[in-house]
Each structure stands twice: as structure tokens, then as C-alpha cells.
Amino acid sequence: MKKALIFLIVFLASSLAGICSAQAAELDGNAILRQVDKNLQPQSYEMYRKLINVEPDGTKKEFVLYSVKKGQDKMVALFLSPASEKGRSTLRLGENMWLYIPNVGKPIRITSLQSVVGGVFNNSDILRLDYGSEYDAVSITREGDTYLLQLKAKTNAIAYDSLKMWVDAKAIVPTTIECYAASGMLIKTLYYKNTKDFGDGLVRPSVLETDSPLYKGYKSVMIYAKVQRKKLADEVFSLNYLARVDELR
């Protein structure tokens, strides 16, 4: 009887622990995603990025962008270089995106899948919002020093239907992300590299590389610099302000 009682207690305890562990794993996926977003960027900040498109023969084309972001769904990027792109700015409010070209003189709506600069990065990569605002974690597994998160887009308005995200378990920053279309086709792979201290407690990868089976032999690289907190008015993220983004620098 005593043995039976001990067995029952142990059985119940392990079952309960198992249930709790399964629930924790489910909760942890989204919690880790939130932590990833927090570790990659402050809630309201500015940054400079250099974007390099590398062709199979090694030819490079480079772009420099200044960006500001506020909250989970507001972002603006301004091209500083090369001269042919200078003054172009793109605004994202949730799933709405606009492009302002100085010569055209008015913002036009663009789609997230288009690429303003050519190459492997598209508009949604350049104006990327928090991962947690666009995706839900549907599963999480531990693979050595990394977590593998399976992420599913919250709506069909998101550029990629699902992501596989490998996260450094210690630093809680992504290392590799595979982006898939709804058909299951791999669209591109993102590689986060070169962790750097940007100051003010922000330690995150400073390089993002991408390649795509759709652009065989091509590669695009994004280098981050001067990522820092900045107070921004909501009105900065509006069509009427697009021509004035340079004032924020």
C-alpha cells in the first residue's frame, strides 16, 4: 500500500511536471520572441545601415540608410547614398508602406514584397518591424546552444508566411532565420553576425547577411551602426512628414 501510494504520488507529480513543462515550452516560444525583439532594438530609436548587394562576379552596389522606429509598427528609412537614391524615403505603418521620391514629389503606396533597392533584401526586410508584432511562435525546440522557433505570420498581409528562427540561447538574439512562402518554398535565409556593444545596454549582431535560392549566387549584407534610443513624435510617421525625415538627424 505504501509502495502504491509513493508510486501514485511520483506518477502524479511527474505528470503535472510534464504538463507544466509543455505549457512552459509553449509560453516560452513567444516570450523568447519578445526577448529577441527587445535585444535587437529599443522601442524608439534611430540607426544607420549600409546595405551591400554583391553579385556573383563580386561586383558590389552599396546604399546607406538612416532609419527611425517607434513602437511595434512605425518605421521610416531615408536613403543617404548613393546620389541616385539620396532623399528617397520609405514609411511603414503596420502593413501600409509608402515610397517618397523627391523628383516625383509625392508619396506612393508600395507593397512589402517589392524591393526599392534591388537585390535580395525587399521592402519588408529594410522596414522590418518587431518579429513578435508579425509572428506567433507555434513551437520551440532546444538544439544545443540554440533554440529553434517555428513562427507563423499573424495575418496573410505579412511578407513571409512562416519563419524558422534559430536563437542563441545565451544572448537571446537570432543567428539564422529561414523565410518561407505559404507554399512552403524557401524565399531567403537571413544570417545575423558580429555581435557588438552599441552602448546603453544594447548588445546585438551588427551584420545581417542574406541569400536566396531565387537569386542564385547573389548576396546582400546589411551593416548596422549608431543604433541608439531616440524620442520621436508620432507625427514623424506620416505621409506629410516623409519629405522632412532628414531633419531628424
Added chain:
Amino acid sequence: MRRLIFFILVNLILFTGFASAQEEFSFTLEEFEKKSLEWGGYAEIKLEHTKGNQNAAFALLDSHGDPRSSLDRFTSTLQLDGNYNKGLFSLNWVAQAYGRQDQEQWEDEASIFEVYVSIKPTPMASIDLGKKVFKWGKGYAWNPVGFIDRPKDPNNPEESLEGYIGAGLDLIKSFSGPLQTLALTTVVLPVQDNINEDFGKRDNLNLAAKLYLLYRDVDIDFLLFTGNSRTTRYGFDFSTNLATNFEIHGELAHIPKQSQKILDADGNVEIREIADTSYLLGLRYLTENDVTTIIEYYHNDDGYTEQEQDRFFELVDDANDLFMETGDDSLYSKAASGSEGAYGRSQSGRNYLYAKITQKEPFDLLYFTPGLTAILNLDDESFSLSPEAVYTGFTNWELRLRFSLLVGSSFTDYGEKQNENKLELRVRYFF
């Protein structure tokens, strides 16, 4: 001498650009620190070979019965833009000069497109004083609600245009509900001797206003123009994304009283008053393999019916016969008067369809974009067709090769234009 200096200047900039395009790029942030004075622009050369339509009404009208069979033209253009910032103030400018040589003549012109002071006390407000371009409306090829815009060329809708002198106030407010943004733009536009003379009737102060809303992911504008230089007009436009790859837009303009030139049965130019309700509906669609299609339908209520256009073309025919027989150009003068700002506008018909299809980087050819643009007059079924190829692979260079073909029978919109076809090579260097 002047043309020699101009050519040397443009070619020097182009050559310098080609040399620097070969340099390695290094990423040092100091290079991109904001400076109080910033400037840039582009230098461009354009080579055009045009085959004239010698029997067309506008060719006869332009040359009084002796049109050229072809024309070769070389154009050099220099555009300079920039700004100077000091605290809340900034001075902004865009200037353009061109020199053009063909078999008949040399032509050159320098214009200040924009020069204005901006005062920006907060992100929510700004004031602009001076000459500035306003481009209102959501249409790509046409903007019936562009009440204070200069008409753009649907074949080159992204080119710079000259502004008007005025004072503008811009107010923005953001919200967190379904109404995300509310913005009001008001512009005061005087028309006097030497100020905006080509806008409308002189000695008047005009007001234009645009109220913008971003409501439930839809861009909406309500527009108004009032003043005595042009009659009062009301407008509405919208645009939204139906999917990540599908955008729709539209414009509606209503002008209760619009003066319009019209030829009477005797070929005399009269002015009639109409109520003009013009509109545009358009879409932009992106396929999985990066083909972008822009399609727009435009109803131009201020345009002419086929019968009304026929009357104009008959007048030019009569003018040509009279001139050839007697040397009398009086009918040509009448036709020229009817052409100016009326029958001679680039789209003087009533219903048009615009389609532009571009394929971004086909066959893995990075920075290469072939495209095809078609503009169709839906009433007489004449059209223009322009295949083109654009390459932007060399940093700061843009190369565009375009061929335009105009197709239409006699007494049709595109059948009576001056040219039959045109081959154009444009090389532009940005600095």
C-alpha cells in the same frame, strides 16, 4: 560659345562621374553626418531620332504645310538641387538648365523649379514660403485633382516640374484609433504681374487646401481650390492595399464652371462653359516573379468628343489647302488658337487607358528593368506604345533606351500627332 561651354560642363560632370564610379566604397559614419549645406543633382544627355508623320494635323500646323520627315536631336540637361539648414529654418532649391541642338535650331533655357524657405517649429507643423511644387492626387499618369500642379507628361510622370510661388501651411496630427493620421495642407497662391502669370487670371489671391486622412489603412484626401484666377473646384482621392501585392487608387474632381475652347461649325474658336467631372481609377499589381503592372482609366470631362476633334482636324486640312493654294495662313492662325491649351493638349480626348508593365531584374539580371507603356484613346482607338529598358547597375548612373510608336488612322488622337515614332537614349549621372 554658350553652347560649347554648356556641353563641356555637362560632359565634364558625366566623365568625372564615370571615373568615380570605379572607386571602392568604405563605410565611415562621419561621411554621412548631417551638414548644414547639402547639394546634388544630375547631368544628362539625351539622343533622339524622331520619324515625323508628315500628313498629321499637328505636323502641318507646326510647320505650315512643310513638316520634316525626321529629326535628330541632342539634349544636355543639368539639374541642381540642395538645401541649407539653420535651426528651424531651411532654404531649398531645384534649378534646371538644358541646351538642345537639332538639324534646325539651337535652343536653351535655365529655370528655377523651386526655391523656398521652410520654417518647422515642430514635427506637427511647417510653413513654406516661396516657389514650390505641389503634386496632389494618387494617379500615376494623370491627376484630375492636381488643382495647383502643372500637368505632367504621362510618358515621363516622374520628371521634375516647375512650381508656383505661394505660402503653404502643413499641419499633422497622429492618433491611435482607426483614424491614424489627419493632416491639413493649405496654400495661398497669388497671381499678379510677374508672379504665377501662367496660372490664371491676374490680380487675384487663390486658396488651395487638402485634408488628408489615413483611416483604416486607406489614404483619403479631400481637396478644394477657390479663388478668381481659376474657377472653384472640389476633389477627392483614395488609395489602399487590397493585398501585399495589390494596390488600388482613384481620383474624382468636380469643377462646376469650367471655360473651354470649342470650334463652331464655321471653324471659329468660341468659349463655352461646362460642368467638368473628371475621374481616374487605377491599380498596381505585383506578381510573384516581380512583374509590376499599373493600369489607369481616365475620364477627362474637359476633353473633346470624336466629332469635336474631327472639326479641328478638318480645320487644319482646310488651312493647309488654303495656304498651299494662296499662301493665306489665316485658317492656320485660327487652328493655332484652337490648339493652344485645348485641342493641342497631349491628351485632348475624353477617355483614356494607361498601362505600364515592368519586369524587375528578369533572368537574374540585377538592376535591369525592361518595361512597356501603352496609352490608348478609348474613343477613337488610337494609341501610343513605348517599350523601354532601364539599367541602373553602375552606381549613380541610369541608362534608358526607349522606342515610342504612335498608331492611329486619320482624324484620330494619335494618328494626327506630329510624330510617327521616336527612338530615345537617355544617360543620366547623379551626383
